[in-house]
Amino acid sequence: MTAPIDPVVTLPAADQGLHADVTGAPGAAQRRAVAKTITLLESTRPDHRARADALLNALLPHSGRSFRLGISGVPGVGKSTFIEALGLFLIERGHRVAVLAVDPSSSISGGSILGDKTRMERLSMDTRAYIRPSPSSGTLGGVAEKTREAMLVCEAAGHDVVIVETVGVGQSETAVAGMTDMFVLLQLPNAGDDLQAIKKGVMELADLVVINKADLDEAAATRARAQISSSLRLIGMHGNPDHLHHDQQVWHPDVMQLSALKGSGLAEFWAAITRFRDLQTANGRLAARRQLQDQAWMWSLIDAGLKQRFKAHPAVTTALPQLTGDVHAGRMAASVAARRLLDLFH
Amino acid sequence: MTAPIDPVVTLPAADQGLHADVTGAPGAAQRRAVAKTITLLESTRPDHRARADALLNALLPHSGRSFRLGISGVPGVGKSTFIEALGLFLIERGHRVAVLAVDPSSSISGGSILGDKTRMERLSMDTRAYIRPSPSSGTLGGVAEKTREAMLVCEAAGHDVVIVETVGVGQSETAVAGMTDMFVLLQLPNAGDDLQAIKKGVMELADLVVINKADLDEAAATRARAQISSSLRLIGMHGNPDHLHHDQQVWHPDVMQLSALKGSGLAEFWAAITRFRDLQTANGRLAARRQLQDQAWMWSLIDAGLKQRFKAHPAVTTALPQLTGDVHAGRMAASVAARRLLDLFH
Numbered sequence: 001m002t003a004p005i006d007p008v009v010t011l012p013a014a015d016q017g018l019h020a021d022v023t024g025a026p027g028a029a030q031r032r033a034v035a036k037t038i039t040l041l042e043s044t045r046p047d048h049r050a051r052a053d054a055l056l057n058a059l060l061p062h063s064g065r066s067f068r069l070g071i072s073g074v075p076g077v078g079k080s081t082f083i084e085a086l087g088l089f090l091i092e093r094g095h096r097v098a099v100l101a102v103d104p105s106s107s108i109s110g111g112s113i114l115g116d117k118t119r120m121e122r123l124s125m126d127t128r129a130y131i132r133p134s135p136s137s138g139t140l141g142g143v144a145e146k147t148r149e150a151m152l153v154c155e156a157a158g159h160d161v162v163i164v165e166t167v168g169v170g171q172s173e174t175a176v177a178g179m180t181d182m183f184v185l186l187q188l189p190n191a192g193d194d195l196q197a198i199k200k201g202v203m204e205l206a207d208l209v210v211i212n213k214a215d216l217d218e219a220a221a222t223r224a225r226a227q228i229s230s231s232l233r234l235i236g237m238h239g240n241p242d243h244l245h246h247d248q249q250v251w252h253p254d255v256m257q258l259s260a261l262k263g264s265g266l267a268e269f270w271a272a273i274t275r276f277r278d279l280q281t282a283n284g285r286l287a288a289r290r291q292l293q294d295q296a297w298m299w300s301l302i303d304a305g306l307k308q309r310f311k312a313h314p315a316v317t318t319a320l321p322q323l324t325g326d327v328h329a330g331r332m333a334a335s336v337a338a339r340r341l342l343d344l345f346h
Numbered sequence: 347m348t349a350p351i352d353p354v355v356t357l358p359a360a361d362q363g364l365h366a367d368v369t370g371a372p373g374a375a376q377r378r379a380v381a382k383t384i385t386l387l388e389s390t391r392p393d394h395r396a397r398a399d400a401l402l403n404a405l406l407p408h409s410g411r412s413f414r415l416g417i418s419g420v421p422g423v424g425k426s427t428f429i430e431a432l433g434l435f436l437i438e439r440g441h442r443v444a445v446l447a448v449d450p451s452s453s454i455s456g457g458s459i460l461g462d463k464t465r466m467e468r469l470s471m472d473t474r475a476y477i478r479p480s481p482s483s484g485t486l487g488g489v490a491e492k493t494r495e496a497m498l499v500c501e502a503a504g505h506d507v508v509i510v511e512t513v514g515v516g517q518s519e520t521a522v523a524g525m526t527d528m529f530v531l532l533q534l535p536n537a538g539d540d541l542q543a544i545k546k547g548v549m550e551l552a553d554l555v556v557i558n559k560a561d562l563d564e565a566a567a568t569r570a571r572a573q574i575s576s577s578l579r580l581i582g583m584h585g586n587p588d589h590l591h592h593d594q595q596v597w598h599p600d601v602m603q604l605s606a607l608k609g610s611g612l613a614e615f616w617a618a619i620t621r622f623r624d625l626q627t628a629n630g631r632l633a634a635r636r637q638l639q640d641q642a643w644m645w646s647l648i649d650a651g652l653k654q655r656f657k658a659h660p661a662v663t664t665a666l667p668q669l670t671g672d673v674h675a676g677r678m679a680a681s682v683a684a685r686r687l688l689d690l691f692h
Binding site: 149227291297331341 | 395399402403406407410491494495498547550573576577637640641643644645647648649651652653655656670673674676677678679680681682683684685687688691
């Protein structure tokens, strides 16, 4: 009942052209096709959605052959400078780089962290790179879903390094760590100071912490490195017995220093990324992480869809305000209210 | 359509007696009634569940007047000794203490962390205390739900300190932090050593870290205290601007030393708890935390119920294995599979 879709048969003519251009030769036509496809994926129109799903399935066999790198850090840490320097470093070495963004605030502020392409002017002008601002569909779940799909399109177009950037707000780091092979957290040399508020849970997502602008204050950068290393050891033990033996086959989150503005440390950074990728490929964890991510992605969309239907159910819509009020006022136990609402949904 | 339940009218005669005994005078009859009520709440029989819901709503107005203290720590950290010493300390000072446990492994191992009451022999024999082992309903969600409900019963019986213990396995700490006013993490003096694996995310839940058995190695305990303090500062900033100003009205997670076996440090520990409770009561965060917990509890039960119904739906049951397999094999994007399954559920 759910046979794999044959793209040639089911795709409308226009979308067959898109599919051919996305998976075709690099160049201006491919860039336009990638942009057009992502725009189709971001559309909320039901007919667009059906076309997008067919196109996505058709592109899927061409996807997955990139390294997916998540990068986060608070505003001011120098993310754009870092990503542009890294992107230029990589394309000079033959890579094709895509930069995507997850910024759930973009729909509120009206501007994405990557909306202003002049922030990465040199990289965005290079045809070997593709830069896409954050989708602005409002909720983090929506933004993250579109970015995951955009990542697949970029991979089908042959980008072998996909960078997903996010700003340190809310749960967006968790979403980005949940769609990438490696999660890198940028820090300033004054880590540990009160000014550098790290959101709860973010440090634990990091496979690598980079102290950017290390040249500003070498002594502070060294202190920050020691402090973060110690914290990573303390919080980073996954309860996985592997971690107790410092197994050489297992990656241990690390801290390094860098100055993106001066361009120093980029080669060491990419060497660390490569070590991580090779290790995770050899020990099978990269593939396992992606499969877990796919399952989690599917179930999080199902959960969101179920909750949406639940809230839209007439009997639930009617009863929810009063039951929520009863729980709020201590007139009804939360578990009793939950069971009543589920009974109404039948 | 959801008028508050009048307990006297809707409770069957036997349950009116239970209600009267639970909310009545302390003593043997009350202890029996509390135990019987919790057993009824833990029953999975539908008729028991209906009675339990009515009884729970009837007890609800009598609940909530306790301080809810979550305590966690890996096996060997001395939780039982600590909780027994604390319980005896508190009942000597006029408190009535209840000790509940969340142990999702109890249904597998056949024994709960608190199943063997001889572990807290002195406390369990005292009628001013009530000790209940972990419910063994298999999943963490089920265990946690029953423990939340048992907590309400203990409160209705006048226990003014409810301690919820959990062992450092899986996500049980998150569940316990989500049902208590304060979450305390017990540590050994060798914190930071590889042997003392702290699960990801647990350190961040802590309102207070206690280094137990500090007398075993004073120097190590002092080092551990400094290291954990530093980590708490680094990871504990909630992105809440309050935290940036070391506001006296806001609690900052702290670390203290103690020796439960020797009984030293208990008075200081309780003084810290009292400071936390007073501060959180004065700044409104205790009430806000409980309301958020109630809402989260309701929605987590709804989510679990929706997912259960979804998985039990015939069309979903039929299609799920193949679609999951398609996602696993990279033949279908996870988002496309999610939308298909949701369509089948209609």
